[in-house]
């Protein structure tokens with residue numbers, strides 16, 4: 532996806548680094564390549580559903596370049612996630628990824644999907660939920676998107692659980708037999724934030 536028009540004003544968006552309670556988020560640098568490849572591409576459990584094969588070092592570099600291209604285009608892009616601390620440790624990545632989306636009625640829009648991926652050693656601590664919550668907050672409160680889409684594979688239970696915890700609503704049998712599609716809306720997110 533190379534030439535999407537940016538549909539919103541990016542001039543007021545907060546600049547990185549961004550922070551959550553336990554994480555520091557910032558755009559990848561090409562010098563992160565080796566550690567990003569080690570943490571995100573080597574473990575079968577981590578690539579099983581996305582992308583479904585062992586990514587090469589050059590594919591990781593392509594990803595980093597694509598994420599930074601999106602950052603320049605939209606003011607944000609999928610970014611690195613570090614544990615806060617003296618020696619910041621790369622644990623994963625997350626962000627908002629744009630898609631050209633074909634609707635059932637034949638119309639076509641640019642939508643954003645929230646994505647997240649953690650190195651296997653960092654599962655089971657709530658970091659992915661914290662990371663996804665940051666990006667949803669960013670989407671709804673800073674960018675002011677009306678909705679964010681989610682489309683985990685049905686069998687990717689830990690990813691589905693992250694999204695359910697955050698309030699995603701899923702439609703049945705939308706995309707294909709393996710992938711569920713769902714969304715979070717700005718209205719629901721703000722109502723949950725205020726509750």
Ligand SMILES: CC(C)(COP(=O)(O)OP(=O)(O)OC[C@H]1O[C@@H](n2cnc3c(N)ncnc32)[C@H](O)[C@@H]1OP(=O)(O)O)[C@@H](O)C(=O)NCCC(=O)NCCS
Nearest residue numbers: 577580646647648649654655656657658659660689690692
């Ligand atoms: C999807 C993925 C990020 C989920 O990781 P995860 O560790 O299960 O999710 P979280 O980091 O939010 O951790 C939640 C778990 O930690 C537990 N937990 C432990 N301490 C916690 C804390 N302090 N706060 C919150 N939860 C905590 C929760 O109970 C929960 O366990 P459960 O799912 O068994 O109920 C991970 O499986 C992954 O990277 N997969 C590969 C990439 C992928 O498929 N990405 C999704 C497609 S974009």
